[in-house]
Amino acid sequence: MSRIPEAVMRRLPRYYRHLDSLEKKDIIRVSSKQLGESLRMTASQIRHDLNFFGGFGQQGYGYNVTELKQKLVHILGIDIIRNVIIVGAGNIGNALARYGSFENEGFKLLAIFDNDEKLIGTKIRNILIHDSEELVQYIKDNKIDIVVLTIPGKFAQQIAYISQQAGAGAIWNFAPVDVTLEGIEVENIHLTDSLMTLSFRLACEEKGGC
Amino acid sequence: MSRIPEAVMRRLPRYYRHLDSLEKKDIIRVSSKQLGESLRMTASQIRHDLNFFGGFGQQGYGYNVTELKQKLVHILGIDIIRNVIIVGAGNIGNALARYGSFENEGFKLLAIFDNDEKLIGTKIRNILIHDSEELVQYIKDNKIDIVVLTIPGKFAQQIAYISQQAGAGAIWNFAPVDVTLEGIEVENIHLTDSLMTLSFRLACEEKGGC
DNA sequence: TAGATTGTTAATCGATTAACAATC
DNA sequence: TAGATTGTTAATCGATTAACAATC
Structure with missing residues (x-):
């Protein structure tokens, strides 16, 4: 895994928070464009950031909310007490x-x-x-x-x-x-x-x- | 005054804090090199940052601690209740x-x-x-x-x-x-x-x- | 004066955005 | 298949660092 830029790392909890709230609203899928609008950032940046950790999305579909949230939980290490x-x-x-x-x-x-x-x-x-x-x-x-x-x-x-x-x-x-x-x-x-x-x-x- | 970059603005309170502590130790003058060593950043960046607000130093001498602190107080607006x-x-x-x-x-x-x-x-x-x-x-x-x-x-x-x-x-x-x-x-x-x-x-x- | 250190410009580095081929 | 949207590379933008002439 290539070294994660500080700026990227600091955005991860925000992604996590937002995915968590989408999940609570029973939203199943989300595109980088939608995420960008909610979080007031470019879709490009979101895709770029997430791709430091792997390709979690699917062309033509976007991201599965629960799956992406789980990936973020694991990346952030908040599944460890x-x-x-x-x-x-x-x-x-x-x-x-x-x-x-x-x-x-x-x-x-x-x-x-x-x-x-x-x-x-x-x-x-x-x-x-x-x-x-x-x-x-x-x-x-x-x-x-x-x-x-x-x-x-x-x-x-x-x-x-x-x-x-x-x-x-x-x-x-x-x-x-x-x-x-x-x-x-x-x-x-x-x-x-x-x-x-x-x-x-x-x-x-x-x-x-x- | 040219628009102040966000990154510069966020460093100002740190400069203020450090100058305040130098003043409490009765230190009269300080160079950007010394500041850089204390704050673990480059002297260049400190001079660059301060120069957004004006030339507060003196060639061959550095900065007067009290004067620079006062400038920062004013820049930060903490002289206003x-x-x-x-x-x-x-x-x-x-x-x-x-x-x-x-x-x-x-x-x-x-x-x-x-x-x-x-x-x-x-x-x-x-x-x-x-x-x-x-x-x-x-x-x-x-x-x-x-x-x-x-x-x-x-x-x-x-x-x-x-x-x-x-x-x-x-x-x-x-x-x-x-x-x-x-x-x-x-x-x-x-x-x-x-x-x-x-x-x-x-x-x-x-x-x-x- | 000689040495030190600033202010400031230019060079480098890193982060963000745009673009688009790949592909679901 | 056609439309949508990703993953990824290239272009742009901004921030940091280096360099050095100006000058105290």
């Missing part, structure tokens, strides 16, 4: 822990870590909050695929590093710093950056374009 | 409402809306939760720059639409659907999509690359 832990039981950590719908996509929350003694030992939605001191040992003892960082920025890089050393497979970072590590998958979510792009665009509009 | 409301007082809405640090960047949360009678009239961090019925009137009566949508997907497009009609300037959407509207700035945050890219990358690794 992934063990997840959250480090930081603050606002965002709490929200993610309570947000049930990740479980539907194969992500299983095993534990939460915090260093606040008032929180240690309590639970969020049946999930125990452990002492951060136990983090390394916990990762070593359990196969942890994804470590979610919802801690202050100043701790993020270091906790990411020790999580990697302990054997974690990926970091999902919500701290407002860029976590950079070699040899582990990292996804940075920068909510403030995103909000700033709205601020920028509003300011541009007010200036009459830029 | 933006009025924000949150629609949906669930997990994510709650977390965003409690997350104080947006206020540092010029975003002011005025109100929260929900349709759960048990929540209406209560407060999160001093911010009153209003009945969703009042949303349109509230936007009409107050200059609302940004409407944050932390509601189920099925309501997102419609609430975005009526918010626009009522006069809102931008939508920050956390519902797992793509809100598409003409004539209003929209930023979609798809947490599940982001998590799926980690799943994809882990699956790729396990397959030995793709």
Whole structure:
């Protein structure tokens, strides 16, 4: 399989989401033209993207919705259960822990870590909050695929590093710093950056374009 | 000013964040080479990006940290206070409402809306939760720059639409659907999509690359 | 002045779109 | 078969990087 461009990879979950919604509406087949109209992109791009993974369609017919969705499930690896832990039981950590719908996509929350003694030992939605001191040992003892960082920025890089050393497979970072590590998958979510792009665009509009 | 490419715009908050941290360390000057090393990008790209907005540096010297940061503050428009409301007082809405640090960047949360009678009239961090019925009137009566949508997907497009009609300037959407509207700035945050890219990358690794 | 580093243009690289033969 | 639509290659477009004259 040829190396998948980053841009293509980032569109895959959107394809998956849309196919899932078509399937729920009992739609059996869909063409790249129809997909393009719904997703506001060119039919050409959709066919081009999907063909990195193989020819899933049929000339003159299009794509079978359920079949294509299943292919995407497999490509995205969401048919594999992934063990997840959250480090930081603050606002965002709490929200993610309570947000049930990740479980539907194969992500299983095993534990939460915090260093606040008032929180240690309590639970969020049946999930125990452990002492951060136990983090390394916990990762070593359990196969942890994804470590979610919802801690202050100043701790993020270091906790990411020790999580990697302990054997974690990926970091999902919500701290407002860029976590950079070699040899582990990292996804940075920068909510403030995103909000700033709205601020920028509003300011541009007010200036009459830029 | 020539039209700013999307890719450039998305890098601006990162520049701002880094300059802010340099300033806090009392660093006076910085070269594009140094910035490139810290941010893991080419010096060329940084100079190229900044020059869309003007020549902020000095040959043989580099950039003055405070001055460049101030330019970025102005470019990003975070020197303008933006009025924000949150629609949906669930997990994510709650977390965003409690997350104080947006206020540092010029975003002011005025109100929260929900349709759960048990929540209406209560407060999160001093911010009153209003009945969703009042949303349109509230936007009409107050200059609302940004409407944050932390509601189920099925309501997102419609609430975005009526918010626009009522006069809102931008939508920050956390519902797992793509809100598409003409004539209003929209930023979609798809947490599940982001998590799926980690799943994809882990699956790729396990397959030995793709 | 000499050294450093910018601003800016040109070259390269990658991603998107168009086109169309293949084929269901 | 005729019409539709894919898979795939070629053309276009945009973004990144390299190069270097300008200049502090």
